[in-house]
Amino acid sequence: MWYLCVFYHRLLDYRKPEVESLAQLFGVTSSNSLEWKLPKHHHSDSPFHFVNLPSEQIAQNVANRSILVKGIFELWGEGSSSEELEESIKNYPDERKLPYLTSDSTFKIAVETFGKVISFEEQNKRIQSLSYIPFKGRVSLKNPNHTFWLIETDDYDSNNGLPPIAGRRIFFGREIGAADRKLLPTYQLKSRNFLGPTAMDAEMAFLMANQAQAKAGRLVYDPFVGTGSILVAAAHYGAITMGADIDIRVVRDGRGPDCNVWSNFKQYGLPMPIALLRADNNLPPWRLGLKEVFDAIVCDPPYGVRAGGRKSGGRKLLKGVIGPYTVPDDKRTGHIPSTAPYSLVECVHDLLDLAAKMLVLGGRLVYFYPVVREDESIDTTFPEHPCFKLVATSEQMLSYRYSRVLLTMVKIGPYTEEIALAARIKHLEFKENHLKWLEEGNLHSAVFSPADNHLKQAGDTKISKESKARYRGKYV
Amino acid sequence: MRLLTHNMLSSNIKGVANGFPLKIEVVTVVEKEVEFNIEFLKKMFSKVEWKALAEASRTMGYTELPENADASMLDSDDFLHKFHHALLELHLEEGALVCPETGRKFPVNKGVPNMLLHEDEV
Numbered sequence: 246m247w248y249l250c251v252f253y254h255r256l257l258d259y260r261k262p263e264v265e266s267l268a269q270l271f272g273v274t275s276s277n278s279l280e281w282k283l284p285k286h287h288h289s290d291s292p293f294h295f296v297n298l299p300s301e302q303i304a305q306n307v308a309n310r311s312i313l314v315k316g317i318f319e320l321w322g323e324g325s326s327s328e329e330l331e332e333s334i335k336n337y338p339d340e341r342k343l344p345y346l347t348s349d350s351t352f353k354i355a356v357e358t359f360g361k362v363i364s365f366e367e368q369n370k371r372i373q374s375l376s377y378i379p380f381k382g383r384v385s386l387k388n389p390n391h392t393f394w395l396i397e398t399d400d401y402d403s404n405n406g407l408p409p410i411a412g413r414r415i416f417f418g419r420e421i422g423a424a425d426r427k428l429l430p431t432y433q434l435k436s437r438n439f440l441g442p443t444a445m446d447a448e449m450a451f452l453m454a455n456q457a458q459a460k461a462g463r464l465v466y467d468p469f470v471g472t473g474s475i476l477v478a479a480a481h482y483g484a485i486t487m488g489a490d491i492d493i494r495v496v497r498d499g500r501g502p503d504c505n506v507w508s509n510f511k512q513y514g515l516p517m518p519i520a521l522l523r524a525d526n527n528l529p530p531w532r533l534g535l536k537e538v539f540d541a542i543v544c545d546p547p548y549g550v551r552a553g554g555r556k557s558g559g560r561k562l563l564k565g566v567i568g569p570y571t572v573p574d575d576k577r578t579g580h581i582p583s584t585a586p587y588s589l590v591e592c593v594h595d596l597l598d599l600a601a602k603m604l605v606l607g608g609r610l611v612y613f614y615p616v617v618r619e620d621e622s623i624d625t626t627f628p629e630h631p632c633f634k635l636v637a638t639s640e641q642m643l644s645y646r647y648s649r650v651l652l653t654m655v656k657i658g659p660y661t662e663e664i665a666l667a668a669r670i671k672h673l674e675f676k677e678n679h680l681k682w683l684e685e686g687n688l689h690s691a692v693f694s695p696a697d698n699h700l701k702q703a704g705d706t707k708i709s710k711e712s713k714a715r716y717r718g719k720y721v
Numbered sequence: 722m723r724l725l726t727h728n729m730l731s732s733n734i735k736g737v738a739n740g741f742p743l744k745i746e747v748v749t750v751v752e753k754e755v756e757f758n759i760e761f762l763k764k765m766f767s768k769v770e771w772k773a774l775a776e777a778s779r780t781m782g783y784t785e786l787p788e789n790a791d792a793s794m795l796d797s798d799d800f801l802h803k804f805h806h807a808l809l810e811l812h813l814e815e816g817a818l819v820c821p822e823t824g825r826k827f828p829v830n831k832g833v834p835n836m837l838l839h840e841d842e843v
Binding site for chain 1: 741
């Protein structure tokens, strides 16, 4: 059945993938797959979409668990004027309407606008004008059985960062479900005891947990766990969590007994991670026979913009030609190994190899991938792997020239001998040509070098940039 | 560190052919309650190396696990609870994991195993 899906007007790229991944979690399969449709004259960045889902139960589950769905509605009518709306509601079959209008039920009507503001009196007037709908129940504003929404948009073109919509549109529908955004203030970072410089903000962490389809009984792993901000969201949905980090100060010590990764879970009454360990993603400590154990791997890899990646083997790599560094035997206990910078390419290679090896079939790898923006668009080649299918890419612009893209990959094939061999060869190549990869895969310099150099190199791109329309949907 | 983690780890020092299972050196063991989830246990049963788990649980002072186990035992509630306790509730707070081949010790402090290698082990 087709439903009206109204989104919050933020993180535009993340909205549809979230609904799609939750729909799959709640039982939509490839045979009854979901479909999207836009209202007439609407731009794809519009908050209004129509979505086809197999059942009201699924629609409700999806909406209630989502972060970006303002509401999923059974649409009773729509039109470009109140007359058209009335006509359309009257034509909607009675057997769909009457069960929700009975005298023993309570209801409320909410008025919502997009791209304009209407006064309280005006809102009341709109509600009064719906008198042609035979409401028999009592009004209850606090806890109604049924909530109806009257939603209006005006016509405007691409101003104020709003998507272009031509033509006024009014929708009326019955609410099936809506996001519980109250959990965001509960989990917001400023309330959290233990924070690091790159802690993932709550909204994004929950979006990642939804992309990963975290739920009770599933094992979710974060190889760059840091202060645990992503796993907190996964644990909220009941997943069993596990994290590793190369920095022992973060993963073991924190800032005292009630200010560490464990306390971040205790604070919210969530079950603690089943394991935290200090390990290097470049040399993972998993046993050979261990395969396909994680249901999801979710992480924000260190790209070197805010926090640089580190891997084992610092002095050896730097002094490689002179001869490897040996730790004297009497200094072995409590020795703190030096680390070397970890290039983005190598980091992503290791992550994909780990995920290919250790995710269950159908398991999901969800991670951020940084991109340098050129000429208002991004380079669309993302990492690929024979074991994975890329199912969602959601861009979040961080600055004029730099974005991060949340990639969701689903494991579709087994980790074969050939893939393992290719990965081993690549691993050695990275090791031998460490400096070369470090330079090539250095996003830091691309982000922090003066932008002028880029424009000079590109010549005429400067002109085209200025003449571009000012629509900034993705900044939202 | 729980025994589930122990069952997943091995010594990855360069040149070590079989770094599994790591021997456990116990200083402090604590018990931490974990919610009982049958689905999760059944899933993990097929991934766990049973002998290593039984051996490790004995080292930690828990002797209730049988020497051998097969999937048919998952129907027994009693077995599931013992498996749950050994896998998830026994927690090595302080101690070390010892590489079976080289004897190198990976310290476990505050429940966190430090699996990072030294420069000359990479």
